[in-house]
Amino acid sequence: MNHVFYPKLLSVLKQGYSKKQLSKDLFAGIIVGIVALPLAIAFAVASGVSPEKGLITAIVAGLLISLLGGSRVQIGGPTGAFIVIVYGIVQSYGLDGLIISTILAGIILVAFGLLKLGSLLKFIPHPLIVGFTSGIALVIFTTQIKDALGLHITDMPSEFIEKWGTYFSHLGETSLVAVGITLATILISVYFKKITTKIPGSFVAIILVTLVVQIFSLPVSTIESVFGDIPKSFSLTFPNIDFQQLHIYLAPALTIALLGGIESLLSAVVSDGMIGANHRSNTELVAQGIANIITPFFGGIPATGAIARTATNVKNGGRTPVAGVVHAITLLFIMLFFGQWAKLIPMSCLAGILIVVSYNMSEWRSFVNILKGSAFDILILLVTFLLTVLVDLTFAIQIGIVLSALLFMKRMADAGAQPGFEVDSDVLENYSGLPNEIGIYEISGPFFFASAKQYSSTLKSIGIKSKVLIIRMRHVPFIDSTGMHNLKDVVKEVQHVGTKVILSGVQPNVMKELEKSRFFDLFDRTNVFPAFDQALNQATQLLEEINKTASSHH
Structure with missing residues (x-):
């Protein structure tokens, strides 16, 4: 539709x-x-x-x-x-x-x-x-x-x-x-x-x-005593509209x-x-x-x-x-x-x-979590918070959106200046021989507020259909707190239906953000691999274990 x-x-x-x-x-x-x-x-x-x-x-x-x-x-x-x-x-x-x-x-x-x-x-x-x-x-x-x-x-x-x-x-x-x-x-x-x-x-x-x-x-x-009676009826009211104003x-x-x-x-x-x-x-x-x-x-x-x-x-x-x-x-x-x-x-x-x-x-838990994150996210959080409290909401939203856009441009410029991070050049990108139960999704580009929604909905739909999901992150230069929030949600949902998740090629600064935001409280750190072929070996092993367990139950 x-x-x-x-x-x-x-x-x-x-x-x-x-x-x-x-x-x-x-x-x-x-x-x-x-x-x-x-x-x-x-x-x-x-x-x-x-x-x-x-x-x-x-x-x-x-x-x-x-x-x-x-x-x-x-x-x-x-x-x-x-x-x-x-x-x-x-x-x-x-x-x-x-x-x-x-x-x-x-x-x-x-x-x-x-x-x-x-x-x-x-x-x-x-x-x-x-x-x-x-x-x-x-x-x-x-x-x-x-x-x-x-x-x-x-x-x-x-x-x-x-x-x-x-x-x-x-x-x-x-x-x-x-x-x-x-x-x-x-x-x-x-x-x-x-x-x-x-x-x-x-x-x-x-x-x-x-x-x-x-x-x-x-x-x-x-x-x-403050407002008088509460009326029991509805009536139509028409405001005086001055079109000049x-x-x-x-x-x-x-x-x-x-x-x-x-x-x-x-x-x-x-x-x-x-x-x-x-x-x-x-x-x-x-x-x-x-x-x-x-x-x-x-x-x-x-x-x-x-x-x-x-x-x-x-x-x-x-x-x-x-x-x-x-x-x-x-x-x-x-x-x-x-x-x-x-x-x-x-x-x-x-x-x-x-x-x-x-x-x-108040979302104070989220507030405290963001304060442990990157300086950019902390800046957006505190500026919007203080403007909402001390000035007004209209102003806070306007400044917050402009600030987010500026910081995003800065992040993109910084990410462009980083040397490439590539481990798996010798693995030919051919997934055709893999079992159907292993899902692979590659995120290319920053995992940030503008793309987080799209990435996570695709990830979710692949993850729910697969028994093991490999998320390739070699081309992710940075992740912001919106991306992190969505990644955690997806991993929780996918693990909830019994799918095993593996991360591959996580760049060092993204790894730092994952640690800061306590991502590994809900995700097994041993399932993070620098190279894709290692991730693939682990996925095949996990799949064999899952299938064995399933057949022994039947």
Whole structure:
């Protein structure tokens, strides 16, 4: 299927849809709807808009993304990554400005999809993604301190350092009740999965904490005291668009589109790995675009694929877009019939949920891993991280991409200056006499963010079909952390299905990077050979052992 736009739902229905799968999708959809409830409200409140806007986004955009999207299991809705951008746009341009920026972002996303740029967004380097994700996580954590401590500060500064200054100067006004609620929420959210993974901890936390606050009428601010009632209805809203002023919204719109595109495709790739499927990246972008064009008219905020909710969907048995549709309908029912109780949720309880979200978003393990890697990757990581936290996300992404491109040029120039590294000139490149169970894949050129995706998908498809896979790396002058991230993923997946992997002709500086990134924690070092003929001997031996074991079992 080489259409630019062909929703997965159509493919699923064409292949035939069983009752058994329907019941699994129904269950997964209801669970994800329950997971999405506290998050949708918390993301809206943290973004500086009223709580129902988060629910509307999860319902309308969630429905459209599942109906039209290119992934079987993607769940769409408001996400943590957008809190920082949305808050900034609302502060600078007001609600109308947010609606216009979101609609423009939707149009840009549709254009990305129709121009088949889905594959290009995968070229964003790994350190850049980790840099801005960790930065956003720290910013979200920072914005939640006020509610977590129950401080009543009327005018909060928007800058990161000034915010912390304000917090420290108001520490004396901390409400112990608010701190207790925040801590209780965090503990329930994190540890409830030890009791059952079927019901999300954050949902249990919200219900228990809200009940306790109501029964003992504890003195804390709630959604109602800050925002008033949560409306039970949808209405169409049309912003006042001044066409002379449209250009001001292009920068925020482009940030929403880029971040939304990257986050959705990242989520689709992660879920592909979980269910062993392939998403259609251009269809996914068009669907995300349509969702962002339509949702603002109902009063929603930007939406994208949500990694945590998508993973929850997969873990609970969702395997088709029907689960995503059920998740949207579940939220609609909750909003219509239980909305009047949602307003009783304490603000410090939402702060607790968002602190857990920011911890999970922070990717601190990846952050620490990249810091052990090459100087280039560390530079991209730290620059994007610091700009996200201290300046703003739009600027951070722009500078990060320019920096990645410049460093790539420098690396290519350095790689071109290295003498060739060739051991196997006497082996004629003829693989025809080899057994079919031995797969050979040669990577030629740098294994870096622009080629990593392509290399790893080919490697995966060869590796899964073979019993032994030889990866020839004699022509790889360098590997960056995106390449490393993808190589590790492929080796894990291929070894998981029982294929043995052998590396051949690894250059000294690539070997150094492999050691630094702890690649040999998951890979047997004795299967790395300087020359191809040695690798081939080892492969033949391994194949004989595998076949012997298999025949003795029969």
